[in-house]
Amino acid sequence: MARGWPAVLEDGPVRLRPLRRRDATAWLALRARNVAWLEPWDATSPVPVEGPRPTFAQFVRTLSAQARAGVSLPFAIDHEGELVGQVTVSSITYGSLRSGAIGYWISEHVAGRGIMPVAVALATDHCFTELGLHRIEVNIRPENGPSLRVVEKLGLRDEGVRERFLHIGDEWCDHRTFALTVEEVPHGLLARYRAQHPAP
Template structure:
């Protein structure tokens, strides 16, 4: 079993825990209710996908397999026990890089309440502390105001534009890359986020 999985990370009322097959009904309902909110930012395949789509169970099994090989950490985001989104640490790389990327989505009804910054801070601290990574990045569409606000609140460094970086809703889209290294948050990103919230950020 790779270090750091399975794991549950908590900063009440926010909780990150492994996504489970039992989440299917709540997850599917959440995605359906939030379709207009989420679809403009959803990654797509540049080539048409043929054949049957994977079931939710197959989706979770694939994510779990990646987690067990140490390349990804697929978290469900809960608030007060309610499933409200998903956060995935992906592209975990060691060697001379020791880096990973964080992606996330949350239901519109919890947006702006500090849920996503808390989830990202929890995952980042886990990457730096437990996994021993050196760098964490988040890639965001320049038009995605709510996500830009997340990295701004947390103090991620803007590393510039990646042109035509990801395929989103049928076309290659630019993204801005934001990053932190372990040296920049020696006291922990969650603690820094709590301090920022106490100042009204």
Template sequence: MTARTGRAWAVARPWPVTLREDALDGSVVLRPLRRRDGQAWMALRARNAEWLDRWEATAPRRGPGGPPTFAEYVRTLSAQARSGASLPFAVEFDGELVGQLTVSSITYGSLCGASIGYWVSEHVAGRGIIPTAVAMATDYCFGVLGLHRIEINIRPENAPSLRVVEKLGLRDEGVRERFLHIQGEWRDHRSFAITAEEVPGGLLARWQATRRAAG
């Protein structure tokens, strides 16, 4: 299933879905991560090890067995997506796999919220790809899933990731102490959030207007 970005949606089911936004500087596509992405995904991660590894979450206690294979990783993400718990997207720019964005911890009831995490290759960082991807995913969560709140948690030292939420105008809700286990230690994170009422016309539209105003 493919959906155009925006606030008017007509989809039969929320997953799988492909979101696309075309701009003068290139096309950003969010699509399901697939097992056949394995070679390109692993090569991209290897090239970006120094850029990404210091921000990667780790487990304080490792279970039996080694790390999952890529196929096992995708199978787990796909099962979570089918259950409605997450949306695991590959990020493409002009047809090239450049990163990943996952909507996780999708919760309904009195919260109606979720978290977004992302990474992007250093060679395309700073070009507005991830802000566009986050805006697309957020609008989809608000418009299709009926969620009310999206949050993003970022290490205070992660300047490139902080720039994403700054560009999008997400609200800084302060520091969560020892929030996630990363590289062997429990690390503080800054929490940023946005609710549906704050972007009645959509976060993507607001982000596009910001880019146009910046020239």
């Protein structure tokens, strides 16, 4: 297994854990209920994909292989025991860069409750302490207000716009890049967030 995987990370009612094949029913139902909420921001392939879509089991198997290879950390997000979303650290790079990128989604029915900032902070701290990464970045469509609020609450630096950065739908879309290095949070991102946003 790669360094730092598998892992279970918790803070109060928020729990990050590896996505499992037995999550199929809950995960698929959650995505189906949230199509209108999530589809405008989901990355797509600019090259037409032929053949049947992968099954959920194949999807999990691919993510698990990437985790074992040390290039991705695909976490399911549970809130009070209910699957509510996903946060994935991808593009993990070592050498002189030691960086990763975090992407996330959450069900609309629990959005705005502070779950996602905690999830992103847990994943970031894990990357800094267990993987020894130096930098984490999050790339967000400028129009995606809910996602922008997550990085604003966490105090990530706005590094500007990357033009035509990711393919979504039928076009290449601009994204704003937010970043954080380990020196900026000597006591951890979650600790800094909690100091500024105490749990109720």
